Amino acid sequence: MRIPIIAGNWKMNLTIKQALEFVDSIKEQVSGTDVEVLICAPFTMLKDLKEKTKGTNIKIGAQNMHFEESGAFTGEVSAPMLNEIGIDYVIIGHSERRQYFAETDETCNKKLIQAFKHDITPILCVGESEAEREGNKTEEIIKNQITKDLASLNDSQVKKLVIAYEPIWAIGTGKTATSQQAQDTIAFIRETVKALYNEEVSETVRIQYGGSVKPANVEEIMNMEDIDGALVGGASLKADDFVKLVNF
Numbered sequence: 001m002r003i004p005i006i007a008g009n010w011k012m013n014l015t016i017k018q019a020l021e022f023v024d025s026i027k028e029q030v031s032g033t034d035v036e037v038l039i040c041a042p043f044t045m046l047k048d049l050k051e052k053t054k055g056t057n058i059k060i061g062a063q064n065m066h067f068e069e070s071g072a073f074t075g076e077v078s079a080p081m082l083n084e085i086g087i088d089y090v091i092i093g094h095s096e097r098r099q100y101f102a103e104t105d106e107t108c109n110k111k112l113i114q115a116f117k118h119d120i121t122p123i124l125c126v127g128e129s130e131a132e133r134e135g136n137k138t139e140e141i142i143k144n145q146i147t148k149d150l151a152s153l154n155d156s157q158v159k160k161l162v163i164a165y166e167p168i169w170a171i172g173t174g175k176t177a178t179s180q181q182a183q184d185t186i187a188f189i190r191e192t193v194k195a196l197y198n199e200e201v202s203e204t205v206r207i208q209y210g211g212s213v214k215p216a217n218v219e220e221i222m223n224m225e226d227i228d229g230a231l232v233g234g235a236s237l238k239a240d241d242f243v244k245l246v247n248f
């Protein structure tokens with residue numbers, strides 16, 4: 001059985017003080033849930049958040065990392081650095097990184113390999129633009145991303161992987177994919193994983209939906225057969241909303 005995962009992606013928001021207050025205000029209220037609870041925060045606050053969430057069911061993730069162990073990569077953070085502070089998850093290939101920071105399928109693939117090497121669970125983001133959806137290119141784009149990003153990963157790695165389907169046109173726009181659109185594309189991702197690996201792998205990998213998820217639509221999305229959670233931006237910054245999302 002796949003355990004759903006509700007993850008907040010705080011993006012470039014909040015100070016350490018605000019982040020710690022946030023955790024204080026939600027930790028009791030999210031403690032009774034059956035879903036996995038994750039907050040992906042900016043690098044500066046990861047260590048403090050790890051300490052703050054000790055003994056709770058809240059896991060902490062990063063939003064990016066480099067694919068090399070160490071070296072002359074000014075401004076970057078490595079997997080061993082994240083591992084050293086006990087980081088559980090890392091988002092790889094978010095569309096904002098692909099769009100603004102020249103992330104490619106090739107770098108995503110290297111990052112996935114590196115994350116697994118250091119026992120950090122990657123959340124791989126894939127998704128199509130509005131023009132691609134309108135041009136009926138969604139499945140072609142997604143299949144291409146999944147095939148390239150997962151290259152050389154083995155069955156047991158892909159079983160541990162989390163994939164987030166995030167249609168770019170639904171991110172931060174208030175335009176949510178309908179639950180049926182999200183279900184259809186996520187079922188297609190599962191089919192793609194099955195074709196690349198096998199049924200056991202495709203039935204084990206967790207696939208989230210992301211894009212304008214909020215308390216008002218989370219239950220409908222989570223009730224879809226193939227959807228195993230949500231990757232939430234805006235609504236994850238409001239403590240009350242995050243609590244509602246986790247307890248949908």
Ligand SMILES: O=C[C@H](O)COP(=O)(O)O
Binds near residue numbers: 172212
């Ligand atoms: O990683 C989260 C996604 O980019 C969704 O962001 P959003 O919930 O603000 O639309």
